[in-house]
Amino acid sequence: MATETPTRALFMLFGGTGDLALRKLYPAIFNLYKKGSLSKHFALVGLSRKELTDDEFRAKIIDSIASETDDKAQAEEFASHFYWKSHDVNNLGHYAELRTIADELDKKYELEGNRVFYVSMAPQFFGIVAKNLKDQHVLSENGGFNRLVIEKPFGRDYESAKKLNDELTSAFNENQIYRIDHYLGKETTQAIPVIRFGNPIIESVWNQNFIKNVQVTLAESLGVEDRAGYYDTAGALRDMIQNHALQIVSYLAMDEPNTFVDTEIRKEKVKALESMEIYDAEGVKQNFVRGQYGAGDGSPAYRDEPGVPKDSNNDTYAAGKIVFNNPRWGKTPFYVRSGKKLAAKQGRIDIEFKKPLVDIFAKGTKQPQELQSNVLSLLIDPKVGIVLNINTKNSEQGFHTETVDLDYVQSPERAAEVPLPYERLFHDILNGDGTYFASWPEVAAAWKFVDPIQHLWDATQPDFPNYKPGSMGPKAADDLLARDGNSWYYPNVR
Ligand code: NAD
Numbered sequence: 183m184a185t186e187t188p189t190r191a192l193f194m195l196f197g198g199t200g201d202l203a204l205r206k207l208y209p210a211i212f213n214l215y216k217k218g219s220l221s222k223h224f225a226l227v228g229l230s231r232k233e234l235t236d237d238e239f240r241a242k243i244i245d246s247i248a249s250e251t252d253d254k255a256q257a258e259e260f261a262s263h264f265y266w267k268s269h270d271v272n273n274l275g276h277y278a279e280l281r282t283i284a285d286e287l288d289k290k291y292e293l294e295g296n297r298v299f300y301v302s303m304a305p306q307f308f309g310i311v312a313k314n315l316k317d318q319h320v321l322s323e324n325g326g327f328n329r330l331v332i333e334k335p336f337g338r339d340y341e342s343a344k345k346l347n348d349e350l351t352s353a354f355n356e357n358q359i360y361r362i363d364h365y366l367g368k369e370t371t372q373a374i375p376v377i378r379f380g381n382p383i384i385e386s387v388w389n390q391n392f393i394k395n396v397q398v399t400l401a402e403s404l405g406v407e408d409r410a411g412y413y414d415t416a417g418a419l420r421d422m423i424q425n426h427a428l429q430i431v432s433y434l435a436m437d438e439p440n441t442f443v444d445t446e447i448r449k450e451k452v453k454a455l456e457s458m459e460i461y462d463a464e465g466v467k468q469n470f471v472r473g474q475y476g477a478g479d480g481s482p483a484y485r486d487e488p489g490v491p492k493d494s495n496n497d498t499y500a501a502g503k504i505v506f507n508n509p510r511w512g513k514t515p516f517y518v519r520s521g522k523k524l525a526a527k528q529g530r531i532d533i534e535f536k537k538p539l540v541d542i543f544a545k546g547t548k549q550p551q552e553l554q555s556n557v558l559s560l561l562i563d564p565k566v567g568i569v570l571n572i573n574t575k576n577s578e579q580g581f582h583t584e585t586v587d588l589d590y591v592q593s594p595e596r597a598a599e600v601p602l603p604y605e606r607l608f609h610d611i612l613n614g615d616g617t618y619f620a621s622w623p624e625v626a627a628a629w630k631f632v633d634p635i636q637h638l639w640d641a642t643q644p645d646f647p648n649y650k651p652g653s654m655g656p657k658a659a660d661d662l663l664a665r666d667g668n669s670w671y672y673p674n675v676r
Contacts, residue, residue, distance in 0.1 A: 188221035189612040190293045192284055194320070196271065196311055197302035198228025198239070202333065204246045207302060210604035212247040215260050219609055225287040227280070229269040230303075239266035263291070271307050277318035284320060295326020298611060302333050309349030316353030329611055331360045334425060335416065336620070339636065340629035347622050356622055357445075360611050365400075365426040366618040367603025368529075369592070370562040374433040375442065377560065377568065384558075385438070387535065390514040394555060395668050396434060397532040398427050400520040400562075401654070404527075405481065406498070410489030418500040419472070419636055422520035428455065428628040429620055430562075431516055434531065435506060444616035448624065455627035457508040466638045473499030473656040475523040476647030483647050484522075495644055498522045501659040502635070503666075515666055519659060523651040525673060529563030532671035543583055551583040557671055566600070567591035571676050585676050 193211070197203055214220050228239050240261040244251075251257040267283055269276045288295060299320075301311050312330055315321055321328045330350065337343025350359055365371055378385050387393070400422055406413050413421065435454040439446035461469055475498050477483040484490055484498050499521030506512070535556040543551040559569040569589040576584040592600070601609070610618060620628075648656045654673060663669050 186219060188219055188223065189296065190223040190291070191220070191296040191298055191612060192224070192287055192291070192293045193226040193298045193300060194229060194280065194284065195226060195300045195302060196229050196269070196307070198230050198266070199232055199234070199242065200230070200302050202302045203228070204242065206602070206604045207300070207608075208243055208246040209250045210602055210608050212250050212257070212260055213601065213605045214608055214612070216250070216256070219612060223291050223293060225263045225265065225291045225293065227265045227267050227283060227287070229267050229280070231268060231270050233268045234266045236264070236266050240264050271303070271311050271314070274314060274318055277314050277320055281318060281320045284322075288322070288326075293326070295322035295324040297322045297326060298329045298331060300331040305333075305335055305337075305346070308332050309346055312350045312353040321353075327358075327614065328354065329358050329360060329614070330354045331362060331611060333362050335420065336361055336425070336625050337629065338416070338420060339633050340626060343625055343629050347625070351622075357616065359622075360607075360616065361620045361622075361625065362607060363425050363429050363618075363620050364603045364607070365529075365562075366429055366620070367605075367607040368562055369566045369600055370529075370531075370560050371430055371433065372606070372618060373568075374430075374531075374560065375447070378434075379438050379442075389510045390512050392535055393514050394534045394536045395514060395663075395666070396431075396516040397534070397671055398430050398434075398516070398518045399528055399530050399532070399670070399672055400427055400518075401524040401526060401528040402520075402522050403524060405475065405523045405651070406484060406487050406490065408488070410487055414490055414494055414496045417472075417497040418520050418522070419497055419632060419639070423500050423502070423518055424628050424632040425620070425625075427518040427520060428631070429624070430531065431455075431504060431518065432624060434533075435511060435516065437510065442617075444619075447617055448621045452621065452623040452627060454506065454508070455624055455631070457506050457511075458627070458631045459505040459507055460631055461634055463634070463638050466635045469505075469662070470500070470502035470635050471656060471658040471662055472497040472639055472644060473501075473521060473649045473659070474644070474646035475499070475521075475649055475651050478651040481523070481651050485647070495639075495646060497639065497644075499524075499649060499655045499659075501655060501662060503662060504631075515668070517663060517668075517670075519655065519670075521649075521655050525652055525654050527564055528672060529561075530672060531560040531562070532675075533558040533560075534668070534671060549581070551581070553583060554585050554676065557676070559671070559675070561591065565591055566597060587676075 243261040243264050432451040432454050436450040439450045475484050501519035504516040537555050553573050557571040561567040569587050571585050576582045
């Protein structure tokens, strides 16, 4: 493996003692440090209203990275680069103090003015932090890079997302903004462009002439857990479909970029997302299905979960059909679905190809054989892999066809070595590579597609609950595909 020059950078992490920071972000940064993407030339300032000493903060860091630590001295050396600053996002004086600290750390660690501002806080703070950083001159002004990293959710509809984006872009350029979508840090999502554009045998059939339908499944087996406060105001459509599912769809649907650089890739993703048909109310009724889980197998209904209102109409499941008005996809539907309390945790993409135009095995052989459609499955989670289900001859006496899987599934040993999504994304941020981040026009197109669905759902009374825990969601989601002569490939995989 090629060794890389470590990036020099100062991180400023807003929400420095939050759940995400402690569980995901510090372990990711530590792994980059262990692998040499960061060296002695980095520092991190943790920020929130909490009063902590640097030593108290460093003790939290050592705890947070414990599962990744195999060398105590290395963990302590890593933590010594961490500093704490008590900070209220609305207090302008605190930004002036932060600027002084940043300049000092820049000198001490020879960081060349490179700054990464990571806002891991509730979304209402994203805009104000960006504005104050700029107005109070915390951005480096000596030629180093300034990069702003924003967590999800990016708005709750197009209007609020646009307002947030306007706030961010009054302080940072689009190419300085990294909108995190951790599904884009996953191995399989990152492999989609290579699987498609690196293999003529795949890309040459990647269109409506050969593909019958595309299915994206992001299923969770857990319920709402302790996130009711947030989740009940979001729902599956906003929390999973608008961002993760549509981002995955954009890599599947896009045309080939001129070169594999972020600006070119983004252009093609935007073109694909902007060609999605936007539904009117009738179209929403025909093409989208919502669900909410009831009680079953000893587990409570969503409405009886702690923190959920008894009359909640929130969607814990959403499924729908996407139609692209473009020459590549015209007649090929893309189906997406995501939900909680489903049969299994399962992230996957199933691409069903059309059967041969003329099936010579249906006639002429003594026993007519029925061919199956080829299915290419890209496994995202929990298994990572590629499976191609094809027709062949079964080896028994006589002539019978059967299907077999040509598969590559990552071994547990390999999987243990694969960088975690946040580690990959931090690596890209340090390298200024926006390939696996959502650009504003993509986010805007996704909201414009989702808004009419959400509006109709908000305005009409659903018949909830409508699916059992441990199932694959409401029956209406099966009917949606059946109307087109299709069916979900998972869980009835061959
Ligand atoms: P959290 O509530 O655990 O942490 C928020 C942090 O903000 C805390 O450190 C808190 O002290 C600080 N804070 C709150 N008000 C402040 C103020 N006025 N001034 C300064 N600091 C203040 O939240 P979290 O779960 O870590 O989530 C952070 C972000 O990441 C959110 O946008 C969330 O949607 C997103 N996210 C979190 C997860 C997760 O697994 N936790 C997953 C995906 C996305």
